[in-house]
């Protein structure tokens with residue numbers, strides 16, 4: 001039995017997968033926003049409640065916003081900013097009395113969709129979250145790439161490429177920089193654009209997303225890109241974004257496909273549970289970090 005936790009900005013969700021990857025339990029609680037100790041306690045409570053209900057002791061994987069610093073072991077880059085600078089893995093391990101694996105939530109999403117979701121069967125996959133935050137996770141041959149600095153796929157804090165005059169320098173991002181893709185492509189940005197209505201908001205959003213993803217294709221050249229998060233429900237994206245790619249991608253043809261996720265909101269917890277696959281373990285950040293200085297960039 002594997003337990004996956006998806007620690008989100010508004011809710012914390014738990015799911016249990018059995019040996020055949022069937023989901024046998026799912027629960028959720030509101031995230032105690034701004035309260036770190038209560039967040040740790042809520043996660044521990046969900047795990048203990050699930051184990052009590054199912055009468056099992058499970059391996060636990062946790063998808064978090066941000067990532068664990070290979071330097072310090074503390075959370076960094078989380079838009080749920082009360083987690084930043086905190087020893088979340090150590091505290092969860094102490095609370096639960098076992099080793100816990102943590103990984104970026106977009107990476108969990110990407111693992112889930114590349115394994116048995118919309119992008120199953122594609123060799124290289126880039127999973128994208130378009131929600132409260134914007135992030136990504138690269139998967140190669142079924143293995144998520146964490147990277148030397150545990151930030152592989154952190155595409156949301158690159159600047160919007162090919163900016164137009166009125167897009168410069170762009171909105172201020174919570175990370176301290178301006179013009180980050182996240183600040184253009186997150187749910188709030190889409191809502192703000194729709195409220196202004198100078199030019200069709202969807203059209204502007206499509207073009208910005210096309211530019212952002214074109215920069216991913218130029219760098220990583222994935223076979224498939226899978227969209228998750230609230231804005232992945234916009235039907236128009238799947239047709240109109242690829243139509244724009246030829247303007248920006250440095251190639252005569254663009255064979256990369258843009259896919260809607262299969263597991264929806266469930267991919268966060270499913271991918272987190274998959275941080276403990278049987279056989280060759282997926283090397284999560286928890287492990288990568290213990291190898292501090294190891295320097296391998298791929299699993």
Ligand SMILES: [Zn+2]
Nearest residue numbers: 157173175180
């Ligand atoms: Zn930023």
